[in-house]
Amino acid sequence: MIEFQLDETSGVATYLQLVQQVHQALRMGMLEPGEQLPTAQQVVAKLVINPNTVHKAYRELEREGLARARPGLGTFITRAPAGTDPATQARFLAAMTDWLRSARSAGLGPDDVEAIYRTAFRTCFAEGAA
Amino acid sequence: MSTVIETSGLGKAYRRTWALRDCTLAIPEGHVVGLVGPNGAGKTTLLRLATGQLTPTRGTISVLGARPAASPAQLARVGFVEQDTPVYARLRVADHLRLGAWLNPGWDGELAQRRIGQLGLDPRQRAGSLSGGQRAQLALTLALAKRPELLLLDEPVASLDPLARRDFLRGLMEAVAEHATSVVLSSHLIADLERVCDYLIVLVASQVRIAGEVSALLAVHRRLSGPRRDPGTLPAGQDVIEESHTDKQSTLLVRTGLVRTGGPVHDPAWTVTPVSLEELVLAYLNPANDIPARRPRLGVAS
Numbered sequence: 001m002i003e004f005q006l007d008e009t010s011g012v013a014t015y016l017q018l019v020q021q022v023h024q025a026l027r028m029g030m031l032e033p034g035e036q037l038p039t040a041q042q043v044v045a046k047l048v049i050n051p052n053t054v055h056k057a058y059r060e061l062e063r064e065g066l067a068r069a070r071p072g073l074g075t076f077i078t079r080a081p082a083g084t085d086p087a088t089q090a091r092f093l094a095a096m097t098d099w100l101r102s103a104r105s106a107g108l109g110p111d112d113v114e115a116i117y118r119t120a121f122r123t124c125f126a127e128g129a130a
Numbered sequence: 131m132s133t134v135i136e137t138s139g140l141g142k143a144y145r146r147t148w149a150l151r152d153c154t155l156a157i158p159e160g161h162v163v164g165l166v167g168p169n170g171a172g173k174t175t176l177l178r179l180a181t182g183q184l185t186p187t188r189g190t191i192s193v194l195g196a197r198p199a200a201s202p203a204q205l206a207r208v209g210f211v212e213q214d215t216p217v218y219a220r221l222r223v224a225d226h227l228r229l230g231a232w233l234n235p236g237w238d239g240e241l242a243q244r245r246i247g248q249l250g251l252d253p254r255q256r257a258g259s260l261s262g263g264q265r266a267q268l269a270l271t272l273a274l275a276k277r278p279e280l281l282l283l284d285e286p287v288a289s290l291d292p293l294a295r296r297d298f299l300r301g302l303m304e305a306v307a308e309h310a311t312s313v314v315l316s317s318h319l320i321a322d323l324e325r326v327c328d329y330l331i332v333l334v335a336s337q338v339r340i341a342g343e344v345s346a347l348l349a350v351h352r353r354l355s356g357p358r359r360d361p362g363t364l365p366a367g368q369d370v371i372e373e374s375h376t377d378k379q380s381t382l383l384v385r386t387g388l389v390r391t392g393g394p395v396h397d398p399a400w401t402v403t404p405v406s407l408e409e410l411v412l413a414y415l416n417p418a419n420d421i422p423a424r425r426p427r428l429g430v431a432s
Contacts, residue, residue: 008321011406013345044303048296050162050328051307 018057139189164327209278215269219258242275263294
């Protein structure tokens, strides 16, 4: 079963952190369809957060179609998120690594690279970004 | 949705000093509400008006739809943990539970026993010899075993060390998860509030500065920074909560008018960043900031 962590310095809303950790665990194969998510009671006992936050995260996962609540039993993973084909991911990881290497040999520092990445990211994902 | 506490023009004066003034609130049920403010802002007064220990000088207050402390039944619906979590020093832990069972018709003895067991408290120990954290947990156990619909706590963790504070809040959140109890707790420890509260009320100088659901409040506040300019030139529908200027740069904390779109700041000269709950609370606590009139329906959004 997944064990949630909380990063208080990230600035990311707590419920979103839970959602992202489920996404991440599904991508890494640490969580699989059919598996149960911890109950709100268990999450609250571990992280000392408001149970409404856990409910909100699980509702979001249900909305995404990744999980389903079974009354009286708990919330279960129904499927892995789309677009997580490992081969595709590996291909883009390799391309990104090549790009970063060439940027570094062209004399770009981490800050330059991050600024470029952010600008390009904004250009591509501008719609729907908060 | 029904409310747990509803006030209208509520005020309480001691002689000629107002401890709470013109307080109009409607707190919906099912929340863990953080009541924040400096010492003397009126937090304890508001909580005591809600328990019926104080009567209003002006205005009205209803708690769970009835006048506070109007009847024994009404008293049983509201739990209260006072500041410094008082217990009877000479009584044993078990005596506290017996007293609770005797005084409260809806007493959940099983819950009380279970919590005392989980906490590892010796029922024969006198309350006076418990640690601060254990005393607070005993007081919380007594309040929870009443099985209240609404639990009010006045600075419950202020005097506890970080570990005891975390344990106390864990017990409180577990109870909320299990019984869906509505909670109002006053505190000035913003980090704790950020974890456990999903509704916020900021009280400053005996007046409500802002109140609403945390997610809705965060959604309508933004920090803008950019080249120096007069905040009066901002587009309509944005209230400046806090501003600071250097000779070249202006930084503003603004409240935007549109909840759902995440704020209509399209001016490319501004860098727009979200604010944390702590920044938000500090901006509203700061007496130097002249807060524009509150939008009463803000907290209802979502």
